[in-house]
Amino acid sequence: MSTSDATDGIKNDIDVMTDFPNNNKKGNIVEIKGLSKVYGDAVKVHALRSVDLTVARGEFMAIVGPSGSGKSTLLHMIGILDTPSEGTILIDGQDVGRMSDAQRSATRNKMLGFVFQYHHLLPDFSALENVMMPLLIAGKNKKEAASVASEILKDVELADRMEHRPNQLSGGQCQRVAVARALANNPALVIGDELTGNLDTRSSKLIYDLLRKLNKKYNQTFIIVTHDDKLAEKTDRIVRIVDGQITG
Amino acid sequence: MYEHKIAFRSVIAKKRNTFFAVLAVALAVGIIILFMGMISGFAAEMIDATVESSPHITVDPEDDDDEYIHLYDHFNAIIRQTEGVLFASPVLVQPTAMEHRDNTAGIVLEGIDPRSEIDTMRVDRHLLKGNFTALERSYRGVVLGSILAEDLDVGIGEKVDLVKPNGETASLEVIAIISTGTPKDETLAYARLDLVQDFYDRRGQVSHFKVRVADIHQADKIAADIQRDTGLEAISWMEANKDLLDLINTQQVVAWIFYLMIFIVAGFGIANTLYTMVIDRKKEIGMLMAMGASRKSISIIFLIESALLGIAGVLLGFLIAFIGAYFFSLYEIDLPADVYYGVSTIPIDMQTRFFVYSGGFSLLINMIAASIPAKQAAQMDPVEAIEEE
Numbered sequence: 001m002s003t004s005d006a007t008d009g010i011k012n013d014i015d016v017m018t019d020f021p022n023n024n025k026k027g028n029i030v031e032i033k034g035l036s037k038v039y040g041d042a043v044k045v046h047a048l049r050s051v052d053l054t055v056a057r058g059e060f061m062a063i064v065g066p067s068g069s070g071k072s073t074l075l076h077m078i079g080i081l082d083t084p085s086e087g088t089i090l091i092d093g094q095d096v097g098r099m100s101d102a103q104r105s106a107t108r109n110k111m112l113g114f115v116f117q118y119h120h121l122l123p124d125f126s127a128l129e130n131v132m133m134p135l136l137i138a139g140k141n142k143k144e145a146a147s148v149a150s151e152i153l154k155d156v157e158l159a160d161r162m163e164h165r166p167n168q169l170s171g172g173q174c175q176r177v178a179v180a181r182a183l184a185n186n187p188a189l190v191i192g193d194e195l196t197g198n199l200d201t202r203s204s205k206l207i208y209d210l211l212r213k214l215n216k217k218y219n220q221t222f223i224i225v226t227h228d229d230k231l232a233e234k235t236d237r238i239v240r241i242v243d244g245q246i247t248g
Numbered sequence: 249m250y251e252h253k254i255a256f257r258s259v260i261a262k263k264r265n266t267f268f269a270v271l272a273v274a275l276a277v278g279i280i281i282l283f284m285g286m287i288s289g290f291a292a293e294m295i296d297a298t299v300e301s302s303p304h305i306t307v308d309p310e311d312d313d314d315e316y317i318h319l320y321d322h323f324n325a326i327i328r329q330t331e332g333v334l335f336a337s338p339v340l341v342q343p344t345a346m347e348h349r350d351n352t353a354g355i356v357l358e359g360i361d362p363r364s365e366i367d368t369m370r371v372d373r374h375l376l377k378g379n380f381t382a383l384e385r386s387y388r389g390v391v392l393g394s395i396l397a398e399d400l401d402v403g404i405g406e407k408v409d410l411v412k413p414n415g416e417t418a419s420l421e422v423i424a425i426i427s428t429g430t431p432k433d434e435t436l437a438y439a440r441l442d443l444v445q446d447f448y449d450r451r452g453q454v455s456h457f458k459v460r461v462a463d464i465h466q467a468d469k470i471a472a473d474i475q476r477d478t479g480l481e482a483i484s485w486m487e488a489n490k491d492l493l494d495l496i497n498t499q500q501v502v503a504w505i506f507y508l509m510i511f512i513v514a515g516f517g518i519a520n521t522l523y524t525m526v527i528d529r530k531k532e533i534g535m536l537m538a539m540g541a542s543r544k545s546i547s548i549i550f551l552i553e554s555a556l557l558g559i560a561g562v563l564l565g566f567l568i569a570f571i572g573a574y575f576f577s578l579y580e581i582d583l584p585a586d587v588y589y590g591v592s593t594i595p596i597d598m599q600t601r602f603f604v605y606s607g608g609f610s611l612l613i614n615m616i617a618a619s620i621p622a623k624q625a626a627q628m629d630p631v632e633a634i635e636e637e
């Protein structure tokens with residue numbers, strides 16, 4: 001009896017953190033075929049030209065390339081925030097192009113975590129409440145959301161800053177809250193677009209080490225756009241984009 | 249429901265930005281409640297004054313050729329037995345001349361049964377001097393309007409003469425003087441019905457009946473019953489004062505058009521504030537969408553915010569209305585006495601339904617106006633919002 005109780009306890013702990021059994025599935029988390037994006041009507045900008053890309057589950061990948069080469073555009077497509085002009089994107093085997101607006105929202109909430117160059121934290125909410133937000137959107141109750149969120153804030157070394165509002169935190173701290181928020185729903189795929197672009201080297205290294213650790217711990221997939229070659233070199237795989245095309 | 253959490257927090261955090269929009273709604277609601285109260289108060293006063301100074305129902309002869317109702321006792325009994333009737337007063341009206349020493353005046357003499365007239369018209373409340381009920385015991389008594397008494401220069405206990413065109417006279421003693429506060433005070437004289445009938449050779453005849461009913465709102469129906477049972481022409485106070493009532497109703501329609509416009513202005517004030525909030529919070533909205541908030545949720549957030557602002561405005565408006573009504577009640581005003589008889593302060597008739605109408609209407613228009621920025625927020629492109637610095 002005592003043995004089964006103990007196992008149950010552990011199981012519950014794991015359940016909270018790995019709500020998505022997807023993390024343990026095999027196969028590709030992202031499969032992109034012939035993806036193109038054209039902006040504008042009169043003057044056409046080919047932001048992406050027939051991109052093919054697969055990302056394996058658990059991969060920690062960097063996307064690099066010159067400014068304006070289409071990195072953000074690609075990331076927004078993978079994040080189901082934007083729609084392709086041509087081509088297909090499968091996220092966890094599901095065709096994003098066939099999803100309704102509501103399904104897209106739900107998939108973003110359950111499968112994806114985002115960190116952008118600007119943290120975009122809700123200014124009127126504390127660090128803890130900001131991290132709770134994706135869980136509340138997912139329909140979790142307040143108590144559960146608070147307990148998960150405080151765990152993650154501990155992981156990003158902000159245990160003593162939980163009640164602070166964004167304007168009471170430094171840029172690096174805000175960005176760590178944003179990372180914690182991206183991880184709150186234990187997403188299978190985390191997307192970061194120049195997420196350390198505004199940070200000093202120390203903060204930026206802290207965040208990368210953190211992401212790396214979490215990547216190992218929970219087998220989450222990370223796709224990170226960066227300018228910083230040193231950081232890129234630490235990842236599993238570097239994808240280079242030039243002029244809307246993958247060059248290697 | 250995280251939507252209301254975000255809405256509450258933002259509204260509280262942005263109270264400085266929203267203050268004037270809320271105040272505009274509050275002023276609109278408060279002023280309109282006071283306005284409704286004032287219009288209703290004046291209308292009630294006017295209806296009251298009308299209802300009290302004229303009979304609830306007047307029963308006239310059936311055809312226009314005969315000015316008189318014959319065998320009035322018979323009709324009197326039928327009218328008194330009609331359901332809803334409290335009292336009836338038979339009256340014989342006789343325009344005539346009245347003299348006192350060298351003074352002569354043209355008067356409208358009303359021959360009445362004193363008890364019935366007091367019961368029906370409450371004439372004793374206008375008593376200035378003397379004793380109205382003494383008329384019951386005094387066949388040769390007369391009650392005069394105050395200005396008529398002044399014109400004739402006559403006082404209580406003094407004699408006046410009724411003068412017929414053929415020179416015949418009847419001497420009466422002034423036993424009471426009344427003041428109704430209306431122009432009738434210049435020409436009005438009450439004498440006993442039997443005396444007027446005797447002197448003018450109209451035994452068994454009256455000009456009309458005045459009727460008092462229990463519920464003035466039933467007067468139309470009771471008048472119809474009387475007309476059916478007596479064959480005489482019965483006219484309710486509503487019918488007699490149709491022009492006044494129509495005027496009051498028209499006034500109300502015009503007032504509602506103004507209310508609507510004021511609410512629209514205030515409602516769009518909130519919509520405008522909300523619009524600014526949508527623009528200011530573009531990044532937040534984009535991030536919420538990235539986190540999986542649906543477009544519906546985004547628009548719900550802004551609709552809740554609008555409702556919160558609207559409710560705050562409405563509640564503040566209620567407070568303004570209460571305070572305003574209190575100050576109006578303190579403030580004495582001069583109104584023309586012949587129009588607003590007995591009204592010395594602005595009559596504000598504060599009814600619960602005015603609060604309900606004005607609050608409900610304001611919220612409704614707020615929500616309609618707010619749906620525009622809410623929809624705009626929901627249709628925002630998350631990428632564009634997120635890319636913003």
Ligand SMILES: Nc1ncnc2c1ncn2[C@@H]1O[C@H](COP(=O)(O)OP(=O)(O)O)[C@@H](O)[C@H]1O
Nearest residue numbers: 039040045047066067068069070071072073074
């Ligand atoms: N909304 C848009 N409308 C028009 N052109 C756009 C838009 N977004 C991006 N672009 C263009 O697409 C190209 C790729 O942009 P982006 O993906 O942001 O590049 P990167 O992130 O690599 O700097 C650029 O030429 C950019 O100007």
Ligand SMILES: [Mg+2]
Nearest residue numbers: 071072073193
């Ligand atoms: Mg970019």
